[in-house]
Amino acid sequence: MSLSSSLSGITFSGIGSGIDTASIVSRLLQVEAIPIQRLQQQQQTIQTRMSVMGELRSRLSSLSTAAGSLNSSNTFNPIKASSSDSAAVGVSSTVGSVAGTYQIEVTQLAKAHKVSSAGQTDSTSALNMTGTFSVNGKGVTVEASDSLTKVAQKINSANAGVTASIINGGAGNAFITLTAKDTGESNAIALADLGTSSVLSSLGLTSGATSVRSPITDGAKGNAFASQTQIVSEMLKVEILPPNTVQISVNGQNIDINLSSDSLDAIASKINAANAGATASVVQETVNGSPAYRLQIVGDSGTPTFVDSENVLTALGILQQGYASELVAAQDAEYSIDGVDLTSASNSVKDVLPGVTLSLNKTTDSAVTVTMSRDDSAVASRVKDFVAAYNNMVDFIRQASQFDGETFQSGPLFGDPVASQVENTVATLLFNNVGGLTGDYKNLTTIGFDVDSSGKLQLDESKLAAALQADPTAVSKLFKATGTTSNDSLVFISNSDKTIASGAGAYDVVITQAATKGSYRSATSQSQTSIVAETLTFSGALFGNSPTTFMIPFGSTLQDTVDKINSDSKLKDLVVATIDGGALKIESKKFGTNGNFTVESDLAADTDNSGIGQGAPGTSVTGLDVAGTINGEAATGAGQFLTGNAGNAKTAGLQVQYTGTGSGLVGTVGLVKGVSSQMTDTMSMFLDSVNGLLTSGEKAMQAQIDQIDESITRLSERIKTREAELRYKFAKMDEAIASLQSQSSRLTQITSQLASSKAA
Secondary structure (H helix, E strand, C coil): CCCCCCCCCCEECCCCCCCHHHHHHHHHHHHHCCHHHHHHHHHHHHHHHHHHHHHHHHHHHHHHHHHHHHCCCCCCHEEEEECCCCEEEEEEEECCCCCCCCCCCHHCCCCCCCCCCCEECCCCCCCCCCEEEEEEEEEEEEECCHHHHHHHHHHCCCCCCCEEEEEEECCCCCCEEEEECCCHHCCCCCEECCCCCCCHHHHCCCEEEEEEEECCCEECCCCCCCCCCEHHHHHHHHCCCCCCCEEEECEEEEEEEECCCCCCCCHHHHHHHHHHHHEEEEEEEECCCCEEEEEEEEEEEEECCCCEEHHHHHCCCEEEEEEEEECCCCCCCCEEEEEEEECCCCCCCCCCCCCCCEECCCCCCEEEEEEEEEEEEEHHHHHHHHHHHHHHHHHHHHCCCCCCCCCCCCCCCCCCCCHHHHHHHHHHHHHHHHHHHHCCCCCHHHHCCCCCCCCCEEEEEEHHHHHHHCHHHHHHHHEEEEEECCCEEEEEEEECCCCCCCCCCCCCEEEECCCCCCEEEECCCCCCCCCEEEEEECCCCCHCCCCCCECCCCCHHHHHHHHHHHHHHHHHHEEEEEECCCEEEEEEEECHHHHHCCEEECCCCCCCCCCCCCCCCEEEEEECCCEEEEEEEEEEECCCCEEEECCCCCCCCEEEEEEECCCCCEEEEEEEEHHHHHHHHHHHHHHCCCCCCHHHHHHHHHHHHHHHHHHHHHHHHHHHHHHHHHHHHHHHHHHHHHHHHHHHHHHHHHHHHHHHHHHH
């Protein structure tokens, strides 16, 4: 009998016949698997080639990056900064800096405000104080069980722009100090007990009479808040405030204020409605990159007198309680540049000189000379990076394309058409004359480029330095793309890798519609001073389709409204207001459809308000985008910018700005593409992730790998079927042999028995 079964993956075979059928099946299957092995070898070869092509892509990307850095005007106008006394005045330059020499004197450094409490028993015992105070407009609530350390933790958690620290000098000498995180007078710490609280005064942080915190001409401005319409108590993030209406006094006129229900806008409106000889408004500023809003109160004849019941004006930052112990006064830096006196809230002064950051480190006894000079070594460094990137590419292609005549073994790129095309194309464009250039520098050989016997670039740095010294503009044109226009109303902006250079010629620009600006003229002319506060709401594309409100205070004339719009921190960058025939006109500062806006008032148009009105009853003008063609090819307008459409034969991606108002043939634009510009275009042809030659090759190889995977899968399934078939057949054979062996044994036994019987 034979046994052929599988238990837990263990196969027994040939037991009946004694033949090792498992080995036979295994050897037969190995023969069947030979095609799979061949396919796997083919797949491995393709994968190796794909890996090599990936490395080639990396080398070409590096070359494209190096070429791209030379296709920039900023590269050829590098400025290096130096200081005659960097310990006093440090200097660094960025893009946009210009050459020049400046004399700088520093008379005072900016300092961060720092105040201290009075000495407390210790830093860990309960203070037995309750109340709420604000630090820079952020509320802090103190409970009776809070220690000095706990109060410091709460202040730090409020993120109020100060750091609270504990000094523990022993019994009776525990102090809390508050240090402003930013230097400058405008960042002085604003402290205010809220309502009937006296925590700050009890701690000895504040004392004495209140005074105007941030004086402005004939008035005062308050702390910066996140919103002009949100309730003040919500912005302070405290609930324990005077629940009832309290009074403040402006020029002796009592005004009811409730911080638990009033916003900055509401408070300003109440002050304006009181006819107190002062005008209140909410002004917008940018603080640390975000919009901020401050209540501002200006007297009709000098700074108003304020009486602050229960610290309302103090909480708003209009007034400030005195500091009991001021360790360091808030201080602006004071310095001069070439005799011009300047101040700064920070000791790091940016963009007073274009593209330059000055570090004011200490006061000076004499002027420090800061020099901004052209840095040709930076240009040379970029050029050498380009040479190195090119040579790395050449080295890689040569090594991967080698062929051994003795062993007949070849590199993965041997005979590869894409690699050959890459090397030949790039090498050819390097030393061609740049079409459209005139003068001494028309190709790279004129500035020190050469090629050695191995096809790698060489650079004569002294020749390059001489060319940069003689004519840096001409050298830059040899590398980068340069656009020129026939008149001032046309400005070349940019081009794409699909734009074809015009060479010595130029492309006609025909305008069918000049760009215009959107505007709105009020329905009614204002002839009287406003009797109530008015709110304008701006919306539309110009405002990102997010409504922006603007409050016109009570008592405003039409000229006041114009001045306030043009000085508002947000509106001034988007619109300009004028008086047009006695009416208010607001015009977008941006051309085209993206500059369109709407404006409405919360009041019906009348002679005692802006006349804007509800429902936009005035005259609206819609801004239009420029329209026209470049070289007779279709172009798309956006504001004043006209861009050749994708797919154009010559002008795809070519962008110009038209600032004129006429139409028809308005001028021409010429485009010269230097070596670096041509190189980036060529690299785009090879590296484009959709249609690039390398991409097409990689997709083809991946398709081959996928097809081989499918073939291997089919063969593997066939072998599995064949294995089952062979095992079945051998099992049956084994059973048959076992049966025959059994019958043979039985016959032998019978024969033996018969022989024994005859012998008897």
